[in-house]
Amino acid sequence: MILGTGIDLLKISRVKKVHDKYGELFEKKILSEDEIKKKTKISLTANKLAKFFATKEAFVKALGSGFTKNISFKDISLKNKLNGKPYIILSDRVQKYLYKKTPRGYKPIINISISDEKDYVVSNVIISFLKK
Numbered sequence: 001m002i003l004g005t006g007i008d009l010l011k012i013s014r015v016k017k018v019h020d021k022y023g024e025l026f027e028k029k030i031l032s033e034d035e036i037k038k039k040t041k042i043s044l045t046a047n048k049l050a051k052f053f054a055t056k057e058a059f060v061k062a063l064g065s066g067f068t069k070n071i072s073f074k075d076i077s078l079k080n081k082l083n084g085k086p087y088i089i090l091s092d093r094v095q096k097y098l099y100k101k102t103p104r105g106y107k108p109i110i111n112i113s114i115s116d117e118k119d120y121v122v123s124n125v126i127i128s129f130l131k132k
Contacts, residue, residue: 001103001106001128001129002126002127002128002129003062003063003064003101003102003108003127003128003129004061004062004063004064004126004127005061005062005124005125005126005127006057006058006059006060006061006062006063006124006125006126007058007061007122007123007124007125008053008054008055008057008058008061008122008123009054009120009121009122010050010053010054010057010120010121010122010123011050011119011120012046012047012050012116012119012120012121013046013119015046015049015050015053016046019046019049026049027039027044027049029073030049030052030053030056030073030074031052031073031074032073032074032075032076032077032089032091033074034077034089035052035077035078047116047121050116050121051078051114051116051121051123052073052078053073054114054121054122054123055076055078055086055088055112055114055123055125056073056076056078057123058112058123058124058125059076059088059110059112059125059127060076061125062110062125062126062127063094063097063098063101063127064101065097070093071093071094071097074091075090075091075093075094076088076089076090076091076094077089077090086112086113086114087110087112088110088112098127102129103129105131105132106129106130106131106132107129107130107132108127108128108129109127109128109129109130110125110126110127111125111126111127111128112124112125
């Protein structure tokens, strides 16, 4: 059973332009606290920032909420498993919202795919439910 699917296509040069202009203010708007703490360990290129942005946009589209209902970029953390597979961690507020949409006896599954080519990043998120 699928709750929703979201996709976001983003031009990396657009993100670079905004980041060059606003710097840390832009980072603080789109990165979670955990992502901000870890930014010293990773190089925040425009490509990486675009992946964060696009994946979070795709997630709220799949959730069906958009950035409303008090959901912000900061409520969603993008991470990678050791094999590179992306996954997200949600704030308590977004988890509660997702669980309200989850049918009884099911658990939510979030699948993410991120790809980039030249000056573009695309992220696709599918939220589905698996019987417990």
